[in-house]
Amino acid sequence: MTINTLKIRDDRMPLQFAADGDKFELQAGSEASWLSSEAFGHKELRSRIKAVVRSVDWQAIADDWQQVNGPVVEEDLENNDE
Numbered sequence: 133m134t135i136n137t138l139k140i141r142d143d144r145m146p147l148q149f150a151a152d153g154d155k156f157e158l159q160a161g162s163e164a165s166w167l168s169s170e171a172f173g174h175k176e177l178r179s180r181i182k183a184v185v186r187s188v189d190w191q192a193i194a195d196d197w198q199q200v201n202g203p204v205v206e207e208d209l210e211n212n213d214e
Contacts (some may be wrong), residue, residue: 133157140180142166 139146148159156177158170167176
């Protein structure tokens with residue numbers, strides 16, 4: 133069983149949860165207002181992570197990366213929500 137840590141804006145403190153295959157369970161002391169129980173699955177987890185990933189300004193990140201001479205692939209910018 134793997135212990136993971138996740139912090140999103142809706143949580144006051146980082147969550148710690150155990151991963152056991154496709155099932156997750158909050159660890160003692162972790163609370164999340166967006167969960168209805170301590171056990172949850174990919175659907176609940178993705179609903180929080182996708183919102184964060186979609187709100188990232190990928191073009192700004194690419195611009196910053198180019199300033200430090202990092203490689204930017206235009207195709208990656210177009211397909212960032214996959």
